[in-house]
Amino acid sequence: MNTDEVIQIKEKSFSFTDTVAAVGGIDVSFCYQCGKCATGCPLVHEMDLTPTQLIHAVQLGLKDTVYNSKTMWLCASCLTCSTRCPQKVDIAEVMDTVKILIQREKKKATVPSVLKFSKSFIDNLKLFGRLYELGMIAELKLRTLNFTQDLAMGIKMLKKHKFNLFPGISGSREVRKILSQVRKQEKA
Amino acid sequence: MKYAYYPGCSLHSTGKEFDSSLKAVCNAMDIDLVEINKWVCCGSTAAHNVSRLMATALPMANLMLLQDMNLNEVIVPCAECFSKFKIAQHNVKTDKKLKREVIKAIHNDCNEDAKIIHPLSIFSEEPLLSTIPTLVKRDLSGLKVACYYGCLLTRPPEVTEFDIAEYPVTMDNVLRAAGISTVDWSHKTICCGASFALSKPDIVVNLSHNIIEDAKSAGADAIAVACPMCHANLDTRQDDMEKKFGTHPQMPILYFTQLMGYSFDISPAILMLNKHLTDAESLFEQISQHV
Ligand code: SF4
Ligand code: SF4
Numbered sequence: 001m002n003t004d005e006v007i008q009i010k011e012k013s014f015s016f017t018d019t020v021a022a023v024g025g026i027d028v029s030f031c032y033q034c035g036k037c038a039t040g041c042p043l044v045h046e047m048d049l050t051p052t053q054l055i056h057a058v059q060l061g062l063k064d065t066v067y068n069s070k071t072m073w074l075c076a077s078c079l080t081c082s083t084r085c086p087q088k089v090d091i092a093e094v095m096d097t098v099k100i101l102i103q104r105e106k107k108k109a110t111v112p113s114v115l116k117f118s119k120s121f122i123d124n125l126k127l128f129g130r131l132y133e134l135g136m137i138a139e140l141k142l143r144t145l146n147f148t149q150d151l152a153m154g155i156k157m158l159k160k161h162k163f164n165l166f167p168g169i170s171g172s173r174e175v176r177k178i179l180s181q182v183r184k185q186e187k188a
Numbered sequence: 189m190k191y192a193y194y195p196g197c198s199l200h201s202t203g204k205e206f207d208s209s210l211k212a213v214c215n216a217m218d219i220d221l222v223e224i225n226k227w228v229c230c231g232s233t234a235a236h237n238v239s240r241l242m243a244t245a246l247p248m249a250n251l252m253l254l255q256d257m258n259l260n261e262v263i264v265p266c267a268e269c270f271s272k273f274k275i276a277q278h279n280v281k282t283d284k285k286l287k288r289e290v291i292k293a294i295h296n297d298c299n300e301d302a303k304i305i306h307p308l309s310i311f312s313e314e315p316l317l318s319t320i321p322t323l324v325k326r327d328l329s330g331l332k333v334a335c336y337y338g339c340l341l342t343r344p345p346e347v348t349e350f351d352i353a354e355y356p357v358t359m360d361n362v363l364r365a366a367g368i369s370t371v372d373w374s375h376k377t378i379c380c381g382a383s384f385a386l387s388k389p390d391i392v393v394n395l396s397h398n399i400i401e402d403a404k405s406a407g408a409d410a411i412a413v414a415c416p417m418c419h420a421n422l423d424t425r426q427d428d429m430e431k432k433f434g435t436h437p438q439m440p441i442l443y444f445t446q447l448m449g450y451s452f453d454i455s456p457a458i459l460m461l462n463k464h465l466t467d468a469e470s471l472f473e474q475i476s477q478h479v
Contacts, residue, residue: 024240025283042379042395074388077236078379079343083353096236103238114237117387121234122242156424156465171228178249181293182242 016063024097030087031055037081037091047071051081051091058094072098073111104186125175191305192254192262193221196269197229203266203416205460209445210265210307212454216323217316221263224253230272233383233417240279245290247276251299261303263310265445267415271340271348273304278347306341306350308414308444312358320365325453328368330475333447334408335359335370336399337377338418353377359412359444366451373406375399380421393428396421400429400437410440410471412447419443424465440468 021027031052038050049057049071057065066072072095081091102109109115199207214221227250235243251273254260264270280287280298287298310316337356345353356377360370380399381392400422403411413419423441430436441464449459450472456462461469 025286043391046391074391076339076379076382076384076391077233078339078382080339080377080379083343083345096240099237100239111388113387114384117383118234118237121232122238125229125231125234156427171226174226174249175228175246177295178245178293179242181295182239182245185289185293186239186241 016061016066017058019101020058020094020097023101024090024093026090026093026097028055028058028089028094031059031085031089032087034086036084036086037089040080040084041075042078042080043074043076046074051075051095054098055089055091055094058098066098067102067107068110070110071095073109073114122179126179127172189218189310190220190222190259192257192259193223194227194230194250194262194264194269194273195223196227196264196266197232198266198268198416202420203443205446205463206265206416206419206443209443209449209454209459212458213445213448213452214307216449216452216454217319219310219316222257222259224250224257224262227253230269232268232272236272241286241289241293243272244276244279244286245293247273248280248290248298249294249296251277251302251304252294252296254299254302260299260301261305263305263307265307265414267306267338267340268417270304270306274348277302277304306414308341308358308362309350311362311448317361317365320362320448321367323452324367326367326451328366328447328451328475330369331447331471332369332371332407332409333363333442334373334403334406334411335363335376335444336380336403336411336413336418336422338413338415339377339379339382341414342377359414363412363444363447366448368447368451370412371403371406371408373402373408375402380418382417382421385417385421389425389428392421393425393432396425397429397433397437400426400439403439404437408439410442410447410468412442412444414444426466438466440464440466440471442468 017028033052033056035052038044038052041051044050047070049069051071054066054069054071075092075095077092079092082093085091195207211221229246230250231243231246235246254262264273277300280290281300290298311320337359341350342348342353342356351358354377363370375398378399379395381395384391411422413422419441426437426439446459446461456469
């Protein structure tokens, strides 16, 4: 059911709309539903709610409608919407913020492969400091259990020596330090 | 001219040819690139999905490394990294609370005035724009190229401070200075599917196919890019496009620096023209006349 639920962050209570504002720094109340963000979005045909509808749902505090939507997971962060919005609403940042809130509240991602990709990427950074693509791909394959997808392309890329076969570890300690500090601060 | 250089992860692996061709072109123009020691990943397409603080802290940690080099201008060729650096710097300048958190997270101050530069910006300005034609040794005027800028160089314009967001011309100007013809077309800044490369490849195949088809109908022989992710999506997905749409696009996808380098007569081995999955070498066979 859709309700304007109260959410706890840092011992304060916020409504869903205010939470989006507090975490992402965006005030969706400026949106006057002109529809321009939906018109220019290259992924709108894949989404269940258009970006305009998603912003409307956030305005109304319809947390469940937003969380159950696939829209933010199918946003490619191309920033066309944020660039064109006549009201300067950073729609792409709203998409990111909703994804972050879903993870913080340990709710389900409606398009799991997208979240799995981000997680594999960050895990890889913790290990190596820089992205080690082969390692990340291997981990992503384990997370998604989809080993055959893109196999032919991967082999072609290997033949062209596109990948480094071994990872470097430059700066990995530094990255681990930053990431664990970030986690600490976000829990505080 | 001397700049700090942040190659980013892709230019050390799947985008090696961008790194190698950029260095060669800069060398020809007397630009000294000093790679930042111990740079780390900028967070790229993943960090912003997970944490705003993480996505801001990683680029800012890299910018602080500039201070040890006594340089405050950094060349960032990968459009994805460029965007992440610009956005992070913009965010700490405009959000004081976030800035405090970043300082805590990286145990260091924030370098708010480091100048983050995309190579296209300096190539398209004087004195380099006038230097380019003096270095041209091969006549590539028979080649028609569609310049693809993608999403992240131009958007949002108040943050990236790069050209006109809806119809950029910087890369066109640079390639034209190198004697290459560029076409007018409508997909210059339309998304290729970006980071869905591995998580939702079906989306990438569709969007990238639209881009290639539009370049074709504008009469382009090749597409020039400035982003390793755009390159990967447009280049490596052409077999999948054939499976889905029936014909293989056979569209060579090149970094703009490879095209510049070829016109400067830099060797194909240094430019790594053989690295692409879709053949790009035969493109030059017919037209590579020396001037
Ligand atoms: S473009 Fe801006 S004002 Fe228009 S519907 Fe989208 S968010 Fe609202
Ligand atoms: S940033 Fe996301 S929502 Fe906005 S136009 Fe691009 S894909 Fe659509």
